[in-house]
Amino acid sequence: MSQFSSTYALIRKDVHSELRTRYALNALLMFVVTAVATILFALRSDQPTSSVLSGLYWVVVFFTAMSGLSRTFVSEEERGTTMTLQLIASPSTVYFAKLLFNTALTFSMTIAVTILYMTVFSNSFVIKTFSIFAGTVILGSLGFAAASTIIAAIVAKANTRGTLYPVLSFPILIVLLMTVMGATTKALDGEEFATALPDFQILIGYFLAMTGGSYLLFEYVWKD
Amino acid sequence: MNSMTLTVDKVAKEFNRRSIFRDVSFSLSQGQSLAITGRNGSGKSTLIKVIAGLLSATRGTVAYTVDGNSLNVEDLRYHIGLVSPYLQLYDEFSGSENLELLSKIRSDLGSDSKRIQEVLEAVGLWERRSDYVRTYSSGMKQRLKYAFAVLHRPSLLLLDEPTSNLDQNGITMVAQVVAEQNRSGILIVATNDADEAAWCSSSIELGLP
Ligand SMILES: Nc1ncnc2c1ncn2[C@@H]1O[C@H](COP(=O)(O)OP(=O)(O)OP(=O)(O)O)[C@@H](O)[C@H]1O
Ligand SMILES: [Mg+2]
Numbered sequence: 417m418s419q420f421s422s423t424y425a426l427i428r429k430d431v432h433s434e435l436r437t438r439y440a441l442n443a444l445l446m447f448v449v450t451a452v453a454t455i456l457f458a459l460r461s462d463q464p465t466s467s468v469l470s471g472l473y474w475v476v477v478f479f480t481a482m483s484g485l486s487r488t489f490v491s492e493e494e495r496g497t498t499m500t501l502q503l504i505a506s507p508s509t510v511y512f513a514k515l516l517f518n519t520a521l522t523f524s525m526t527i528a529v530t531i532l533y534m535t536v537f538s539n540s541f542v543i544k545t546f547s548i549f550a551g552t553v554i555l556g557s558l559g560f561a562a563a564s565t566i567i568a569a570i571v572a573k574a575n576t577r578g579t580l581y582p583v584l585s586f587p588i589l590i591v592l593l594m595t596v597m598g599a600t601t602k603a604l605d606g607e608e609f610a611t612a613l614p615d616f617q618i619l620i621g622y623f624l625a626m627t628g629g630s631y632l633l634f635e636y637v638w639k640d
Numbered sequence: 641m642n643s644m645t646l647t648v649d650k651v652a653k654e655f656n657r658r659s660i661f662r663d664v665s666f667s668l669s670q671g672q673s674l675a676i677t678g679r680n681g682s683g684k685s686t687l688i689k690v691i692a693g694l695l696s697a698t699r700g701t702v703a704y705t706v707d708g709n710s711l712n713v714e715d716l717r718y719h720i721g722l723v724s725p726y727l728q729l730y731d732e733f734s735g736s737e738n739l740e741l742l743s744k745i746r747s748d749l750g751s752d753s754k755r756i757q758e759v760l761e762a763v764g765l766w767e768r769r770s771d772y773v774r775t776y777s778s779g780m781k782q783r784l785k786y787a788f789a790v791l792h793r794p795s796l797l798l799l800d801e802p803t804s805n806l807d808q809n810g811i812t813m814v815a816q817v818v819a820e821q822n823r824s825g826i827l828i829v830a831t832n833d834a835d836e837a838a839w840c841s842s843s844i845e846l847g848l849p
Contacts, residue, residue, distance in 0.1 A: 497728050499728075
């Protein structure tokens with residue numbers, strides 16, 4: 417029981433802290449706007465195919481998530497509050513609180529990118545099979561959050577912070593990226609829901625494996 | 641009030657194969673206190689972290705009991721308070737918000753708003769409770785760390801550099817906290833100051849050749 421209330425209290429703290437400092441939100445917003453604007457100018461006169469568009473969609477989500485979520489543990493480390501948390505909360509409390517907070521952040525960001533895309537590419541970015549798209553966005557956000565939470569924890573303890581993050585995250589995230597891009601293309605092409613089921617299986621498996629592995633690994637990463 | 645014991649048995653710590661200290665042994669029970677002294681870099685803070693469960697010992701064991709039952713490390717957080725330079729509070733929250741959110745994360749039930757008021761008054765920060773910690777002076781931050789450390793009435797209180805940044809009035813406040821802890825629990829102080837070491841009933845020196 418106390419595990420739940422601790423986790424909840426830590427998430428609340430992160431949300432309040434984010435609303436006050438806007439560490440992650442500002443980074444996220446900057447990224448989304450510049451990336452979408454750049455893509456828009458690059459594609460000005462072309463009629464991109466649905467696979468190009470879904471690729472570009474997830475590129476924006478990927479880099480935005482990376483820039484925002486990479487700060488999850490570094491910000492505690494920089495402020496010297498890591499030990500405070502270690503003193504008052506169990507590693508699993510910290511892990512699940514950060515995972516849930518990052519999931520919420522990734523999910524709201526995906527929604528924002530979607531709305532932006534639908535406005536900017538109103539002719540070509542048309543979601544024809546909404547169920548596939550919704551499933552992909554939800555499962556994809558979970559996967560991204562799970563992968564980036566553990567990477568952020570590892571990077572916060574490493575000495576070469578900034579540079580290590582993309583290097584570490586690429587091999588871990590490539591499976592996820594390929595899958596969500598494939599599924600999004602199906603949603604844009606208006607395919608049947610059933611055609612995306614194999615993708616969803618991969619995404620669910622990815623999330624479970626990543627969360628389970630991270631949970632086991634986290635205690636070692638978190639407590640030196 | 642829980643009665644606690646702490647047993648440190650042949651503890652050694654190495655960083656990258658470099659030995660910081662070894663064969664540190666002592667045991668303390670309620671009403672007893674220990675000063676850890678030694679030159680800069682002798683491992684006082686490291687030993688405090690090992691006792692607090694923030695670092696693992698390379699060899700040896702640290703064991704705790706509460707009311708005769710051995711205490712799981714998972715539950716240590718309800719019984720331990722720590723004041724130290726490497727333990728910071730959140731800048732973007734006020735003093736009272738910090739105490740409230742930290743006690744909620746720890747989920748210790750005793751720390752209600754009345755208790756928060758009590759400790760903030762005791763450290764002389766009640767008037768400034770709604771200001772962001774970012775705007776506190778370093779002495780005020782140190783006082784807030786005391787409020788945080790004693791909030792849940794810990795049986796084991798660890799003080800590393802107890803009076804850093806404090807004025808005369810702040811040192812008197814620390815002396816009161818120390819006297820109170822000496823009555824009700826276990827106290828460990830890491831210091832280079834002879835006056836502070838004298839608060840404790842026993843002492844060990846680290847870094848002797
Ligand atoms: N994370 C770490 N990695 C490697 N070495 C460390 C680490 N932390 C501490 N040390 C080393 O351990 C030794 C003891 O450090 P510690 O901070 O415990 O000393 P101290 O007795 O508290 O010193 P001071 O009086 O300056 O506070 C030092 O030589 C320090 O360089
Ligand atoms: Mg020290």
